[in-house]
Amino acid sequence: MSAPAGSPPRAAGARSQPKLGGAAASGAAAGPGPAPPPQNGPAQNQMPVPSAYELYSQSYSIPSGHHFQGPGKMTSLPLDGQCGDYYSGFYTASTQNAVTPKTTHQPPGAEQVYGRLLPAPHSAGSTPECFQGAASPASHLYVSASQPSSSFVNHYSGPAMYSASSSAVSQGFPSTCGHYAVSTVSNAVYPSVSYPSLPAGEPYGQQMFTSQNASTVRPVRDNSFSSQNTALSRPSPLPPPPPQQYHQQHSLSGYSIPSWSASGPPSAQDNLIRNHAGSLPPANNNPTNTVADSLSCPVTQNVQPPKSSPVVSTAVSAASSARLPPTANHLVEPVASVTQPSELLQQKGIDSSSTTSSASPLPNSYDALEGGGYPDMLSSSASSPAPDPAPEPDPSPAPVPTAPQPSKVAKPFGYGYPTLQPGYQNAAAPLHSGGQPSPGYSGFQQYAQQYPGMNQLSSSLGGLSLQSAAQPESLRPVNLTQERNILPVTPVLAPVPNLNLELKKLNCSPDSFRCTLTNIPQTQALLTKAKLPLGLLLHPFRDLTQLPVITSNTIVRCRSCRTYINPFVSFIDQRRWKCNLCYRVNDVPEEFMYNPLTRSYGEPHKRPEVQNSTVEFIASSDYMLRPPQPAVYLFVLDVSHNAVEAGYLTILCQSLLENLDKLPGDSRTRIGFVTFDSTIHFYNLQDGLSQPQMLIVSDIDDVFLPTPDSLLVNLHESKELIKDLLNALPNMFTNTRETHSALGPALQAAFKLMSPTGGRVSVFQTQLPSLGAGLLQSREDPNQRSSTKVVQHLGPATDFYKKLALDCSGQQTAVDLFLLSSQYSDLSSLACMSKYSAGCIYYYPSFHSTHNPSQAEKLQNELKRYLTRKIGFEAVMRIRCTKGLSMHTFHGNFFVRSTDLLSLANINPDAGFAVQLSIEESLADTSLVCFQTALLYTSSKGERRIRVHTLCLPVVSSLADVYAGVDVQAAICLLANMAVDRSISTSLSDARDALVNAVVDSLSAYSSTVSNIQHSVLIAPSSLKLFPLYVLALLKQKAFRTGTSTRLDDRVYAMCQIKCQPLVHLMKMIHPNLYRIDRLMDEGAIHVNDRVVPQPPIQKLSAEKLTREGAFLMDCGCVFYIWVGKSCDNTFIEDVLGYPNFASIPQKMTHLPELDTLSSERTISFITWLRDSRPLSPVLYVVKDESPAKTEFFQHLIEDRTEAAFSYYEFLLHIQQQICK
């Protein structure tokens, strides 16, 4: 492919300027920029920008940063830029996808907004389009249509950009936050934004060229762009896109529209335009950003953008039409530029570019545009870039390899920037937000200046461009041992599958559904060669703000494989559709022909089921063989001496009293209580009694229910009695001397009680069960806690709890375990009761309501969430995938009832699942594979519902493409799940070896097959560059660490968490985020619910980042640490912590006071934002530099060396050694 050619240049560049290369790599990651200084400068100046910029900087940054830099740099940059573009394109694409999915979930309006918003970022993303076929068409389209309009568009876009940027600035944060914000921040942002689009254009251009040479890649990008666009435009799907484009164009400038129309591929172009427009609109629409914010809510990272989109939504729709065009223009221009390179292409490209406005036309437009477009551009902000394009054309010819050059040229021109930015944005949105405004403008100027240089360089660039085109950002080789700042400063986003625009916009949100490989290998042999795990990570019951709910008499499904109709099926004609999983042709039922949304007939492809990859059906009575069960809650409480001493009863009863009315359910909701010590106590709460009646069963060997009824009572009818009981419970056992705990018999009683209905059993246990069935002995040897050799007893001691869980599962009862224990309680055995009944596990080590107030507060917060969150009963989840793929192992809490069916007695929004896949048959005859999860459950209101998620991924045949599509976070989470299984079935050391081998195998497979770089250096594709870091983090995680004192229960709990936490939360547990918080700035901040949330850059987890003058926040998922340095500024300590100086800070501080200062407000809003939407409420510890608690904090600095474990660098050397063996 083109990649090879491209790669050499890059490599050369990297070698010639190792640092640069490194920087570039880092830029991809964190955007270190060409030079370290840039980072600092940019970061400070343009906080958010830096990262993005830096990234750009490689390609763009040079111009932007040093904008005017020497030609040499320019040249080098272009190359980088190209790479960056590609990369960015990929990234952006991914981001777009991510965004779009969200959008999809959201209401149409919102979605649209999102899409639009996203588009801007996407524009960069658009590059991804290159991936596929769509791209080529797009490019053509661009070419044809773009010329005239492009210039105009550019102009328009420029203005739009400005407006957008301004608006973005205000809004920006929310959405992509950093990214958008950055763009918005300033014109600079726009430039960046526009650039992204441009880059996209470049890709197109490249595609054009490539099309000649290797069109595929670029086309893909185009597609991605278009997809992005489409995603943005979502409201108007493919068909709509053209209209939108038109609108946009119209709004923007008539020209572009016509041109597009001319292009025919219009859809693609339209998409592009849309994307562009979309991007612009977002920028323009600060409101939109806000919208995005709202959207963002669902997912934190993603969330941000979404949030912005919400705001946008209103504005967006309006703005989108107008604004979108501008963005589109910008984007187009880049494209145009790309096309320009090739002379033929140029002409076409010019045309197209003009039409497209910004993208491809650049070069073409340059000449023509320069005259007209440029001025406009300049006036707008993009003007400078426009001129560049003009020069570009010339260069492009020179490069003969026109395709490459053009693309390169285009990229350099700043179009590249845009793309890069998007990518960056994806990677490091926050940065952008930082210093957007000023940088952006300056960047433009720079660009303009650069452009000339660029032109000169263009030839060189052109050569590079090919390479870049060939090599997507995700394939850029990164020299791990030389890359100091591997961690991006912004949260890592999921890569976007390399699909065409339409599919991209339709695809499922990565928050709900992720695959470890976004490019599915064609054969098992290829997968084996890549040495990467293939699997899915699911979060199927996630809280969604927008979810299309469909009520219909017939749910359309494939007749052979029972797949639900989804956006990825194909309609053969109006009456028939072809299943995308088994390829059977099905009839479209009459009812499906009518679209209730548009009230039109005969458009089955516009039904919501076919427009959204996440939908929920209200199932008909066919889906139930008994009436939907009521919500039934049973609380099984330990009231032995130990439990009373710990004092959890007070907190539980208080929480229950407060949330009694918020328990999900309807009028049939039932509730019951069982307490136990050495006997079992039941409570008769039958309506009509004057007070609760306690019934004691002391025969624990043969438990029976004292009364068949009235132990589970209707919540509403017996509310007073329940309240009486809850008020009395905490004091009823205060004088108990019973130390035994008959948990097993109590659970058997609970099972008997729940059998007729099913429901949820919440078990509170504080010690080892010591009586009756299921009694356990202490198995932990404290002397072995820090053993480096064998960790025993990770498996259950008895089958009792497992068997009980299976019985419960069969009766649709889930058991949730709250373990509040100060000593060893054999969690590995007790956890079985939840694991196999689809329950959840909460663990509070050394819980005491007064001695350990932070744990008490944690319990309180988590109980609140636990009691009020959504719940689904008697659920089953089936996962289907395209013929040829098969699932083998499942991870999570459930019972596997059939090879693809999970039985879930309860489903809660915080449950995550993982599935391992294998490829049984060659997928050579298909280009796409789909995965569908269908979750059938009974809602707390007694409705039977089916939630369906569908994910579509491309199939690739080359190893390089497989590596390009790795989703490193998903891969790590899947590996962690597999390692837990391995630890339990064989041994912990075996699991640790397997983790290290996973890195060694994949990196050596990469270096031996994909990259032709010598083996003396440790090279990873950019998509995998975080892989060793994350694996090291896993090895130092509580679950897998050795050599550090770890209590067995803590370890087992960490393993349970790995098994059942969804990816977003799991990643924080594996690799915490470190922020410096003593000088939070509003730059790059996002808006959430009227609050300004600062977005400090993420620091790498190393003590070298800690300075005594600073204060740092570490977000470990379920714990926050604030580390205060010895010489920390007293104003920070006073303003935020509320103490006059460092010495006066208490050793145990778990709260931040609400002070009336700006920095306090910022810090608290940041922490609150981090806390939101987490299933586990994090405890906050303020750790002083000299306090003993700091060891806890330092344990999480995983890049540093500890007595028992490697530092990151040592780990890399170890891997390298292993590879060389």
Next chain:
Amino acid sequence: MAFTFAAFCYMLSLVLCAALIFFAIWHIIAFDELRTDFKSPIDQGNPGHARERLRNIERICFLLRKVSARAALVLPEYSIHSLFCIMFLCAQEWLTLGLNVPLLFYHFWRYFHCPADSSELAYDPPAVMNADTLSYCQKEAWCKLAFYLLSFFYYLYCMIYTLVSS
């Protein structure tokens, strides 16, 4: 022509081998039943079906349990096979013993490697439905069937050989 101890061992083995073949076939049928599930989603959504299905899985796993008063299949199989080995050891039939020892060790490993410390189950109901576990179990059953069938004919041959040669 003499009726030696070795000949007696082979005759007994021949009979018991038929029993082992039956066990292997039973395993195959059981796992096949586990693998097959109703394709109708409606059935799967039905709690009644869920219970039935679960009971089915448990029943099969319990039938395969190591020690049981009721229909335990695993322990008899393992003990019969161990008996072979002991008999051949006594009869000093080294070749036959050598052929059986690998399986004997496998059985020991399988017996002592169980889901829980004090587990009675050789097959773990929650895990057995994982496709790779299930396919492993199926393969195991097929391999054993093949092994027992071959050894059946081998014993037959050896029996006749010892009878004739001595």
